[in-house]
Structure formats: C-alpha cells, structure tokens
Amino acid sequence: MALSLVHSTLFSKTSQLLLHTKIGFSHFSSSIPFSTSALPSNPKTWRRPVISVLELGGVKIARDDVVRDDPTNNVPDTIFSKLGLQLHRREQHPLGILKNTIYEYFDTNYSNKFDKFDELCPIVSVKQNFDDVLVPADHVSRSYNDTYYVDSQTVLRCHTSAHQAELLKKGHTHFLVTGDVYRRDSIDSTHYPVFHQMEGNALRVWQHIYLVLWKCAGLIHIFLSPIHRFELEIYFKEKWLEVLGCGVTEQEILKRNGKLNNVAWAFGLGLERLAMVLFDIPDIRLFWSDDERFTSQFSKGQLGTKFKPFSRYPPCYKDMSFWISESFTENNLCEVVRGIAGDLVEEVSLIDNFTNKKGMTSHCYRISYRSMERSLTDEEINDLQMSVREQVESKLNVVLR
Numbered sequence: 495m496a497l498s499l500v501h502s503t504l505f506s507k508t509s510q511l512l513l514h515t516k517i518g519f520s521h522f523s524s525s526i527p528f529s530t531s532a533l534p535s536n537p538k539t540w541r542r543p544v545i546s547v548l549e550l551g552g553v554k555i556a557r558d559d560v561v562r563d564d565p566t567n568n569v570p571d572t573i574f575s576k577l578g579l580q581l582h583r584r585e586q587h588p589l590g591i592l593k594n595t596i597y598e599y600f601d602t603n604y605s606n607k608f609d610k611f612d613e614l615c616p617i618v619s620v621k622q623n624f625d626d627v628l629v630p631a632d633h634v635s636r637s638y639n640d641t642y643y644v645d646s647q648t649v650l651r652c653h654t655s656a657h658q659a660e661l662l663k664k665g666h667t668h669f670l671v672t673g674d675v676y677r678r679d680s681i682d683s684t685h686y687p688v689f690h691q692m693e694g695n696a697l698r699v700w701q702h703i704y705l706v707l708w709k710c711a712g713l714i715h716i717f718l719s720p721i722h723r724f725e726l727e728i729y730f731k732e733k734w735l736e737v738l739g740c741g742v743t744e745q746e747i748l749k750r751n752g753k754l755n756n757v758a759w760a761f762g763l764g765l766e767r768l769a770m771v772l773f774d775i776p777d778i779r780l781f782w783s784d785d786e787r788f789t790s791q792f793s794k795g796q797l798g799t800k801f802k803p804f805s806r807y808p809p810c811y812k813d814m815s816f817w818i819s820e821s822f823t824e825n826n827l828c829e830v831v832r833g834i835a836g837d838l839v840e841e842v843s844l845i846d847n848f849t850n851k852k853g854m855t856s857h858c859y860r861i862s863y864r865s866m867e868r869s870l871t872d873e874e875i876n877d878l879q880m881s882v883r884e885q886v887e888s889k890l891n892v893v894l895r
Contacts, residue, residue, distance in 0.1 A: 559644075560617065566646040568638050570833045573650070573676060576688045581781060582672050583612055585794040588769045589690055589781060593672050595797045596692060600670065608694065611657065612672040618656045623649050626659035628744055639823045642676045642687075650676035654691045654762070662751035667697040672765070678825045681832060681842040684735060684767065686778045693762040695743070697753060730771045737771075738763040774800045777866065779837045785867050809840055809864040810872075812879045814886070815895040817854050822890055830889055831861060834881045840864040856895060 560574050561567065584590040593612070600608045623629075624636055634640060635652060642650040654671045661669055672692040679685045723741035727734045740761035748756055766778050773792070775781070780788055780801075787804040824844070831839050839861060846858040861882065863875050887894050 562644065564645050566643050569642045569644060569650065572833055572836055573642060573687060577616065580674065582690045582765060586792055588773045588792055589765045591792060591797055592765055592769050593692065607668050609666050609669040611669065614657050614673055616651050616674055617644060618649060618651045620647050620649060622656045623651055627655045628746060639825050640678055642678065652677050654693045658695060659751050662753060670694050678829060680824065681828045681839055683777045690765040691762055692765060693760060695758060695760045697756045697758045728771055735767045737767045772798050780866055783866060805866045807865060807869050809862045810870060810875045812861045813858060814883060815856060815858040816892040817856050819891045822892060826890055827886065830885050831882055834885060835863065835878050838863055838865055
C-alpha cells in the first residue's frame, strides 16, 4: 500500500520521475523512520518538558528543558530554535499540504481506519527512541555523534518510531504518526539536522500478511515469502534520494507489546525529500524560510505547485585545512559550522585528504556560504569563516594548517 500511495501521488503530479526500488533480505525493524509517544515509567530519569500552545499549531518548549548545563547534553541553540515550529501542521506549507494529501488517501481508501497523531512531543527517552524498537546497544545511531541528547536518558527523537510501542500498548492497530525528528548530520541541499517523517503501522492476523506485502510492493512482481523490507528511491537533481522504507515489523516488538497473535507491516517516509520532488524545491533549507516570496507560493490542498526561485545570489567558497585527531568526526565539524553560520551555510564537503610520513592525517573542507534570501557581503563571510576556524580548532582538537 505504501508504494501504491507514492505511485499514485507521484505519477499523477510528476510523470517524468524515475523510480528505483531496492529490496533487502533482513527482517524489517521499525527503527527506521517510525515513532513513540508516552513517557517512560522511571520518573528519576525523566522530566516532562514545559509545553504551551503556540501560534500556527506549534509547541513552545522552555530552553532550560532542552539546552542544559549537563556533560551529556549536546543540543545547541540552533536546534532548540526549531523545536515546536511543527511545519507539518501548517496547512499552507508544502509539508503540511503533503501530510494532508496522504491523510486523505488513507481516509478515502481505508474508511478512516487509521488513527492519526501529529503533535506528539519530540523529547523522548532513550528507551523509547532505541530500546523499544530493538536498536542494539552498540549501534552507531546511539552515539553522541549521531543523536541529540538532552541528558544521558533523554533525546530528541531520531525517528517517529519512538512512539510505536506505546501506541501498540494502548491498543491502536492502525495508525499514522507524523512529526519533526532530529539527527546530527552532514550539510548539503538534501540533509538537515531537523526534518519530518511519517510512519504508518497496521496489524493483521498471520494469514493476511502476504496479501498486505503484495499491496506494499505495488507493481513489483516478485515472490514475497523471503522478503521483509523494501526501500524506494527517487532520482531527483542527478541524485538518488531515499524517501521510503516499508516491510514487516519485527515480531519481538509486537510480542513485547502484547500482540502475540499478530503480524504487522509498517512504512516510513521523509516528507521533505518527497516534497522537494513534488514542489520542485531545490534546497532543504527553504522549508524553514519565513520569506513571503517562499511561503506565498503555496496554498492549502494544492499538491505539486512548482516553486519559482527568487534567489539568484551566488555562493561564496572558503576552504579550511587541518590535522585531525582520533576523535574527529565530520558530524561534529558540521555542528560547529552550523552553530556559527546557521542556514547561511549551504554545504560542507571534504575536497582533499592525505596522511604524511609521520602518520598525521590532514583534511581540507570547502564551506559554501549562500543565503536563500539576500546577498552576503565579503565582510560578513570573512567574519563567519574566522569564527568557524577559531571554534573548530578549540572544540574539535585539531591543528589548523
């Protein structure tokens, strides 16, 4: 069903897209793009954030609930500023338009069978985010390099699957969860540390699962019994973009949540990447723009309106070389750059590296600065680059060259 949804949505609006489907043979774990809601049971390791209603259906969360003087906290102000904005709940925003279109698809084809959740709190426990969806204890996604930690037991959710277990326990058998998710990531036109996901879950008795998987596969004619996962990629702007994964939920997740006689399928998709294709939006940063030249181009219920670029400003490139240490990671570099330049940084890319006879490794990164809304002055760029160099050397334990 997930692929048939994308098929009907994409091909009715963008007939010239090329689709590329990858099939995996490992069990599907809902730890990819899916979620969880309620609070953990141990009050000593959890504190409910202060939440109040904000304009545009957003949520306001106090800074002290997220950015803390805690050695395990790695949430910067640039990320805190995105909390509660809830772009997916704005009916005239591309993400809100896409979300509502998908909701309408499910309501039309499945008679309001799916419960919908789109305002669950993005601050969740480590248990919710990882343990409940069977992420191994040594998995790289648990590291401080990949995940934003509020404290050692609390994170900004990496996927909407953080709410899956609780919803199953509450008796929901068919549900859609949409929300903002947070990951420390690289900087380029298709990656951003905050993005939006939607996941769908449906429980079935054992004998129905192969029929459901057949619907998930859409027009793909294959023998399904050994297959447990599908991924959908779209060729856009000369890149393959992964936009959707679907398949069979791990049986252990169902067992832990009292669903002993069921199997379940699930799908998860990234709203931004699908919206980039449908609305022809070239840069993921634009989704966060308040510029009327962007926001005024979209209307409620109008899926696939083609974005008309309003920025012709050229990029400015600055290179930076340094000797790295064993603890250096590119995600940490991107966090430093983003913390200083915010959305003025368009891309950070490794353009050269080598190791000398002493075993020291040098990296050279090219930083591209460009505003989507205005021209940047040389003085402004030079000041940003100077701050970046100072912070990279002091925070990342590297030696500038």
